Amino acid sequence: MEEQRGHSGPSETLYRLISTASPLLFLLFWEGLVQVGWLDYRFFPPPSTVLTVFGRLLLSGELWNHLSISLLRVLAGFALGALPAVALGLLMGWFRGLHAFIDPLVAATYPVPKIALLPLFLILFGLGETTKIVTIAVAVFFLVLISTVNGVRQIEPVLIEAGQSYGARGWRLFYKVILPASLPAIFTGLRLGLGVALLVIVGAEFVAANRGIGYLIWISWSTLAVNKMYVGLVTIALLGLLSTRGLEYLRQRLMPWAQDFHTPR
């Protein structure tokens, strides 16, 4: 059985090697273009320079100063958005009446880019942390809510029947069947939510912060400190990669039974 499921063997290792080689080759190519003068180093500093500046900012604590506050905002906003979204999503998925009541509101507000609400939240909450956290929370909330609702509604009816036929009713049916059956979809929502949280935090910090990775990118651009700007970009990219991988690891630990979702390697 297991032999049929994975394709391990020499070919798999080879493909993994190719996937690792492509970003390295790209960086080498870039470095080469700058060195021979075909790319303007003022706008496209060579990767080696970016790496050096990255190390310097890391050691001086400046990078951590920006990174830590961004992380805090993302995590707080993520939790504030995701937890109520999962709870409401489960209820909406299960109770058709509630779904009928709330779904039009969601459908009407979901297409608004959440970053566009930042001015509104600035009026409501001022320039403090609350504004950024709430903006992230709202963006995360919608994605997690929609995934969770779909997760519950797409449960195979026969699983619910099986649960009921063996005596699971009410709360137990929910806890023993509905919830675990929805978990993969909830997890997909969390993953999308985390991605959008990173998107929103950078946008919010561009305009309404004096610390954070987004602020670092923006202020570096404003002062033409292009190297530092690239450090900010690399940091946010690494953050995205790490969070996706982290969630994927968590998913495999918590749900070894669920189908894989594909993450670009």
Place this chain on the structure above:
Amino acid sequence: MSASITIRDVGKRYQSRQGEVVALADVNLTVQAGEFMCIVGPSGCGKSTLLRMLAGIGSYDAGSIDLGSGAGGSRPLTAMVFQEYALFPWRTVLENVAFGLEMRNVPRQARRAVALDYLAKVGLARFAGAFPHQLSGGMKQRVAIARALATGPDILLMDEPFAALDAQTRYLMQEELLRIWEAERKTVVYITHSLEEAVLLGDRVALMTARPGRIKEVYPIDLPRPRHLALRTTVEFNRLVQTIWDDLVEEVNAAREQEWGVGPAQEGTARMTPREEKEWKSKEATAAHPKPYTG
């Protein structure tokens, strides 16, 4: 322990987009305690609806269903085996088999022991820790049967359990089910599309009509037990299959008529509604004169 079933004048209607549909009308059927009853009938005749009523997960709006008396006068325990297996993908094989006992608050150790025992009976003790997605279709259905039997049901309900399996696996599973049933002698209600399967397994075979479903005829299957696959080659077996088929074919045609407006196939052509005929002709026209390739 097994219980008898008395279904009296049971009816069921529901609303569909086309209006009210009468799914079942005046269904009458009695199943003796310890009897293996097979139900056959055309697609959409309400067999599964009836079975779900027996399982307590479907409602009916006329008549009565009496499941005899279970242990201690409570509702007799039913256990259901679904065509789609309906195993919980997030539970290991062992946890799946123990599910029914868990819902009845049997302590963890006790339900583990019972579940392992039934897993061994279906030959899957080695796979106790596996997840359903790691099993083949036949293995999944054996797990589902173990899950049903582990609850110690008075009545076993089976909804086309082997329909999704390949032919060889189906033969093996039929033999295995016969072996298990002959040891336990539970009351079984078994729905199938296959007349051969019904005659091979059943003490009696009930034939349902096209919608609205009712019991048209009940055939006693007086073939000796224990039964084996070799029974299929006997004259008696085939005579029974043919007898039931002769009565079933009318109902299948009636169901086709309801479903698609298509009557019995005669001389290789099926009758079509005017609308279908029009669509068919336009399709044929397109096939005869395909759009020129303009690349």
